[in-house]
Amino acid sequence: MSHKTIKMALVESLEDLTERDLEKFRHQLLDRREEPRVRRRAVEGKSLLDLTDVLVSTFTEEGALPVVVQILQQIGCNEEAQKLGEITVGHWLQAAEGFRGSTGLDNVHTLLAISGLSDDEHFSLSRWFATI
Template identity: 55%
Template sequence: MSSQNIKMAIADMFEGLSRINFDNFCDELLYRKEEPRVTRIRVEGKSRLEITNVLVSTFTETGAVEVAEEILRGIDCNEEADQLAARP
């Protein structure tokens, strides 16, 4: 999957999340214990597209999908995680 396709897949997934689930995703992203960590200033008050860019710039394209999928499963958004993982 190309960089642009990965960004689009993550952005599309975020568009399908409710506001509550998006906020939960952002909270979990902030509290991940693994490195690299994401700072609060890069997440708080940011749009779905901005969070997509934070994921890709922090974790690279491949890592961004893995981290997003892990967080989605952690907040019981398994359907969204499955859809993201199934993207070609």
């Protein structure tokens, strides 16, 4: 299993987008109605690394993941969204011990739901998380 950070996985996912899809991603990011919101000035004309820094500083590293996956799905980049979920599921498994009794478990279950795991794998991991 890869020991890739979420931030690095975000960078790699955005690198896989075409220029048109990256522009759609920026547009959807700016169009989000939920807080916290991202300002246009923070993303216009920025590099992928700068855009990733904005995502992490706005949403935190763990919080940026579901936001990015959701936006990727909204713009029709489902393969990238699934790949991002698969890359980072290991991070959540390793960090699960720190989530006992916290809302972090909601993020873990969200990640599992979008990770592309089979129903049996998802059920097994969900049962495991319920025990911690």
